[in-house]
Amino acid sequence: MSCSSFEQLLKSPEPIVTPVIHVLNVAQALANLDLVTAAGCPGAFLINHDFPMEAFLPILKEVRAARPSLWLGVNFLAQPGSVAFPVLGALAQAGCEFQAYWADDARIDERETVQHEAEEIARIRAESGWPGLYFGGVAFKKQRPVVAERYAESARKAAPFIDVVTTSGIATGHEADVGKVRTFRDALGSAPLALASGITPENVHRYCGLVDCFLVATGINRDGDFYTIDPARLDALLVAIRTHGGRA
Numbered sequence: 001m002s003c004s005s006f007e008q009l010l011k012s013p014e015p016i017v018t019p020v021i022h023v024l025n026v027a028q029a030l031a032n033l034d035l036v037t038a039a040g041c042p043g044a045f046l047i048n049h050d051f052p053m054e055a056f057l058p059i060l061k062e063v064r065a066a067r068p069s070l071w072l073g074v075n076f077l078a079q080p081g082s083v084a085f086p087v088l089g090a091l092a093q094a095g096c097e098f099q100a101y102w103a104d105d106a107r108i109d110e111r112e113t114v115q116h117e118a119e120e121i122a123r124i125r126a127e128s129g130w131p132g133l134y135f136g137g138v139a140f141k142k143q144r145p146v147v148a149e150r151y152a153e154s155a156r157k158a159a160p161f162i163d164v165v166t167t168s169g170i171a172t173g174h175e176a177d178v179g180k181v182r183t184f185r186d187a188l189g190s191a192p193l194a195l196a197s198g199i200t201p202e203n204v205h206r207y208c209g210l211v212d213c214f215l216v217a218t219g220i221n222r223d224g225d226f227y228t229i230d231p232a233r234l235d236a237l238l239v240a241i242r243t244h245g246g247r248a
Helices: 003-010 026-039 053-066 081-093 116-128 148-158 178-188 231-244
Strands: 016-022 043-047 071-075 100-103 133-137 164-167 193-195 213-216
Touching: 003 133, 016 026, 016 231, 026 043, 026 053, 026 231, 043 100, 053 071, 053 081, 081 100, 081 116, 148 164, 148 178, 164 178, 178 193, 213 231
Parallel strands: 016 043, 016 213, 043 071, 071 100, 100 133, 133 164, 164 193, 193 213
Antiparallel strands: none
16 A cells, blocks of 8 residues: 555544564564454554564565565654664665654654654655655653653644654553543644553443544453464454444
8 A cells, every 4th residue: 555545544534553563573573464454454663672673684584575665664663764764764765664663752842832753753754755645643651751741732833844743641551641632633723633552442432433543452462461462352343443433
């Protein structure tokens, strides 16, 4: 799937699901991706939760070679776009292209009028030549705390720099406060919004009218298994989303 096709999906009334795979090795990543494809999800994100970015790159190359047409996003754990975009650009030039990058911290500072770090990341992204979508974490878990009174300001200041503003609950596996998500939705208007923690088949109905894309890992994994998708849980999540519909 191309980025333009994915962008059209983000504009559809029903939220989409891009499972997040905590990668251990090529075989494990491919097995999970086959489950994602079988469920009918448009794509997935791969993340190096357990090892450095440098060790991740050869795995990404093998995965891409094995699944050349699958929509794939990447998260280099704890790396901002200023680090990621040149790497992604070099991969793309070598014929190994990924359609999205998700940064935990898009370096938006709601306290500042001028977003110097975000502007620098935008410059580096443009120079890299990488053509994918940028999912950027704003008021995101494990990053600098943002007070609730400034959520809306954070979202508005992020929108010019990020293709899909992405927020979360307070930690991995913790659901986000619905009020926070609603504030982001109202501030962003029709711009895409993704949610990246704590989504489960049991609670997704609370967010269906607010969010365009769910990045989901623990909520669809096997019990006690951080690394393997449970097809039944993923199917239940998709059914719940279809049942509760999209944005009004």
